[in-house]
């Protein structure tokens with residue numbers, strides 16, 4: 253779909269040359285609240301937004317395909333959709349973007365609850381009705397692009413997104429990637445069961461929406477294939493240097509450039525320079541091993557989940573899994589029944605949401621609808637965007653007057669506790685003695701909320717054991733717990749997470765005054781204006797930087813797009829105004845960090861009972877954003893140069909182009 257003066261042109265899909273009967277068959281599988289929105293676009297009739305066609309609000313994280321409509325209303329919708337599509341297929345059409353008040357009504361009807369006006373622009377970008385890049389449109393950019401060339405570190409979602417937009421703007425760039433292939437976290441995490449727990453149709457770029465995701469929640473291989481496809485389609489593949497790690501980067505004040513030293517697999521150290529430096533290495537990039545005595549003594553095979561060896565097959569083996577985070581919660585159900593026996597070593601229990609869509613495949617009919625019915629995929633995505641939007645955010649605010657703060661932090665959070673506890677009771681019915689070990693003593697969302705991908709079902713199996721005793725040491729044969737018991741294993745898996753708070757580590761980044769990021773941040777206290785820019789580090793833009801991880805909803809892909817848009821806005825300003833350096837003002841940065849910290853003080857992750865990877869040793873939340881998605885969207889929409897010290901490039905030589 254492309255936006256054009258006076259409307260949106262939607263090409264007629266050849267596949268729509270189906271017969272009425274074939275269309276009826278496929279429409280019978282449609283998601284009705286989504287189809288209703290296509291119908292409004294196709295017919296221009298707003299009666300589809302009135303009773304009896306208004307869907308009910310879905311509950312929890314589950315969706316409902318029929319929208320709760322009566323059989324008669326359902327029949328009307330399906331018949332009208334079929335007729336509209338049969339009419340539509342005969343010619344190409346131009347439709348108008350509906351007026352703002354109609355859009356608000358459409359959005360509200362689609363999700364079955366009132367959507368506030370402030371969400372309209374952001375949602376239109378997600379649906380594909382407007383262009384997220386409009387704020388920095390490359391067409392109007394002037395200036396010498398070759399002078400703002402960009403070095404990106406990392407070919408994961410963020411780095412690729414940055415490269416794709418630079419390619420669009422025809423600004424020279426290179427991605428330096430330490431791995432031999434692209435994909436970032438989705439390349440590195442190869443443990444059995446690895447998948448994403450954000451919906452597939454949301455966990456993708458807004459500008460490259462894929463209709464044929466095989467599952468509602470994608471597995472690792474599908475996400476990697478998608479990223480590969482994006483890199484090829486947008487022509488960035490040849491600009492990636494694989495197998496090359498960045499050792500350090502230093503700002504050269506005189507030349508206003510970054511000098512970056514890299515090391516390739518063959519050990520060769522090379523020096524590159526660039527006007528702009530963009531570390532896009534993510535927060536979950538460096539695996540963290542625990543500090544347990546005797547780890548080197550183990551005779552069997554040991555692996556971290558994020559460093560899973562290609563040849564590690566646990567079939568028929570006795571496996572220990574240390575940790576109960578998101579990685580363990582996927583791994584254990586995947587290897588239970590394959591391994592001879594699995595023992596889970598749990599230091600803290602977790603809250604986990606049930607989700608029937610987790611393993612569900614997307615039917616060919618639904619893929620067809622997503623690919624061929626005009627506006628359908630955009631609105632389908634909007635539904636998920638909304639379900640995973642800011643709804644949870646208010647429930648994460650601590651109510652100081654709420655009693656029993658160790659249980660829950662406000663009435664809705666208490667409801668979440670009860671709902672999740674009921675889920676555990678149901679799943680653990682066959683082994684109720686496990687319940688006391690599985691119900692956390694901290695409020696839901698105190699740690700990252702997990703999804704139950706068969707975790708509790710695995711725990712009740714005869715060939716799976718939950719061990720809650722403290723690990724005293726690791727020895728040649730396995731694990732000794734504090735009660736003196738030796739547990740024998742063939743394989744030890746560390747599902748112990750990442751050095752998430754050590755951002756942009758281990759590379760050394762030296763700024764204008766010679767200080768490094770590490771000296772500034774210490775090991776666990778990174779800060780950046782909007783999570784992107786740091787005083788003293790001109791022309792440095794971090795992606796997925798401090799306080800940008802999402803703990804209440806959304807997808808980090810969405811956040812990456814917002815950060816990339818901000819950077820592109822800045823590059824455009826640099827080009828248009830012939831700036832060679834921009835550096836965020838210290839007071840602007842400090843004020844932002846103060847607001848972040850204040851917002852976090854009211855949020856669950858700062859709760860005294862919550863121990864999570866978001867908070868540093870001093871109790872400050874370093875990784876997560878405290879903002880609603882719509883607030884961060886608005887803060888990052890376009891950079892404000894008044895917040896920056898800027899340095900104009902020396903006048904170009906007369907013969908320069």
Ligand code: NAP
Pocket residue numbers: 447448449450536542543544557574575576577578579580582597598599600700723747748749750863865
């Ligand atoms: P994690 O959430 O940090 O979990 C690490 C686990 O290891 C925790 O249970 C922790 O216990 C335990 N642990 C750490 N050190 C230990 C020690 N010395 N002794 C015993 N237990 C120890 O790591 P993760 O599971 O790899 O997940 C990290 C993040 O990656 C997730 O939160 C998520 O953002 C992302 N991720 C996402 C997906 C997905 O989309 N489905 C999948 C995997 C990962 P405590 O809780 O007591 O600290």
